[in-house]
Amino acid sequence: MTANTLRIGAFSAFYGDSPDNMEVLLDDGVDVLIGDYLAELTMLILRKNQLRGGPGYARTFVTQLGANLERIATQGVKVVANAGGLDPEGCAEEIRGLCRERGIDLTVAAVVGDDLRESLDGIELSNMDTGEVLDPGAHTVLTANAYLGAWPIVEALRAGADIVVCPRATDASLVVGPAAWHFSWGRQDWDRLAGAVVAGHLIERGGQVTGGNFSRFYEHDDLGHPGLPIAEVAADGGSVITKVRGSGGLVSPDTVKAQLFYEVDGPHYHNPDVVTDLTSITVADLGDDRVAVSGVRGLPPTTTTKLSLTYEGGYRNAMTIGVTGSHVEQKVAWLRRQVESRVGGPETFDGFRWTVIGPARATDGTYDEATAMVVITARDRDAAKVSRQAFADRIVQICLASIPGFYMTTPPQKERLFGVQWPCLVDKALIRPVVRIDGRPALEVEWESEVDSNTRPVAPTADLAAFPELEDAATVAVPLGDIVATRSGDKGGKANLGVWVRDEMAYAWLRGHLTPDRLAELMPEVRGLRVDRHEFANLLGLNFVIHGYLEQGVSSCLRIDPQAKGLGEYLGNRTVEVPKVLLGIRTD
DSSP, X not given: OOSXXXXXXXXXXXXXXXXXXXXXXXXXXXXXXXXXXXXXXXXXXXXXXXXXXXXXXXXXXXXXXXXXHHHHHHHTOEEEEOTTTTOHHHHHHHHHHHHHHHTOOOOEEEEEOOBOXXXXXXXXXXBTTTOOEEOGGGSOEEEEEEOBOSHHHHHHHHTTOSEEEOSSBOTTXXXXXXXXXXXXXXXXXXXXXXXXXXXXXXXXXXXXXXXXXXXXXXXXXXXXXXXXXXXXXXXXXXXXXXXXXXXXXXXXXXXXXXXXXXXXXXXXXXXXXXXXXXXXXXXXXOSSSOEEEEOOEEEXXXXXXXXXXXXXXXXXXEXXXXXXXXXXXXXXXXXHHHHHHHHOOTTTXXXXXXXXXXXXXXXXXXXXXXXXXXXXXXXXXXXXXXXXXXXXXXXXXXXXXXXXXXEESSOOOOOEEEEEEEEEEEEGGGOOOEEEETTSOOXXXXXXXOOBSSOOOOOOOOOOXXXXXXXXXXXXXXXXXXXXEEEEEEETTEEEEEEEOSSHHHHHHHHHHOOHHHHHHHOGGGTTSOEXXXXXXGGTEEEEEETTTTTTOTTTOOSSSTTOTTHHHHHHTSEEEEEGGGGTOOOX
């Protein structure tokens, strides 16, 4: 830790990440360890665990700490994680108990104040995506957690905390908090705070910025297991993104851009403490797996923060059946008639999806290539309709009197409760963040007073220079992925899809070619849905936000990829006419 640079390493990108990551970063010599556990689905998982009598926090975090407490104390490393989930105080107390047992002198803070489940009366819960207003009294609300910002973390560290256990804080706040504390930033240091937000967004998903999920992986030698990311944050808010020394993967402008496009909407990226202008980011390759991120502009935050609410939506069940050999279409049609005559079809359930995957080859393929998989999924508010007896068992019962070669890859199972995600904005005045450190008075943390009541409009992207080479250029049909890189993800019921190129001429073509209408032509699943397109000239890319693609969120969505992780790869596989000049193909 120096006066000018703070090295922050991300040891957890999700609830279930590798338990050895903390030790790896301690070996590398970071100043701060951050852990992100709380995807929106994770809050639902933790709530279900509570209902079964288990803890409402990520116990794997406590386990990892338990194996490294001595080193954390000896090396003077700070730890900040949102592993507290629905019970940050319970998580903090278990950690304190471990410290007492081992005689380790570490101060543990818990941040609370995000949980609004018992105080929803009188709050207008307007869905951010659809505008619908939810009546919480008409549903069994499972979770209702407001996104907290960085300042409770700052105050906990100022009060001497070594380990800060957070609830539903924004992912980026795990980096912003330690940086603001270390460099003594003010609450209105908008550009510095925004720079740290970008650094936090880049490393909070672990290996995704070091080569994981990277669409251009094939251009490089074996990436192995991409290493853990590190952000070296500077006093001005800029950062250098790198990775653990000697680890796999790579850090390049493309891997950084891939993560910049991950799970974002438009040019303004909202955090409770600052609004970050994503069109201001400059990315520069320093070589040796080091990429500089600079020039980030910040704006005052709005008066609201996001509330992620989930309520009981009903129950779901699924079965997967193998279909091998010839006459696949006829077999699937017969199978569907049989299944729907026994369990019902689209008119029977609140949601019903019949997905056919494959076969890879119609004839003369291997067994795998000659096989299609049929995934039958249903959901309904009435558990009886999708119970094992009424749904799964009835499908099993036709196995010997159905298509030739009938077999199942999933056993019959009982119905599973799912939650509906309801994202909305709530006034920050309703939320009172508090820091609790054992044996001390509770420390209330105020929100920043300078705010914008509305989002500022984004200036239109400046026109790029004209490229005569593109006028009436000869084209060739190739997969779109031959010229673009992609990254996709989920935002509640929306999917986001980032697409970028490597030079301005290719970007000029991309802007003109890949419109929302063209996107829907290339991907039939998008047709009929609202698609917003945002331009990022600084990244030579576009971001598409596809409303309703994931229905009511990952837990209830019946698509085979309910988090849209493969959506970008799907787009890259579509054939388009690309000017030969962009592919380096001579036409003379």
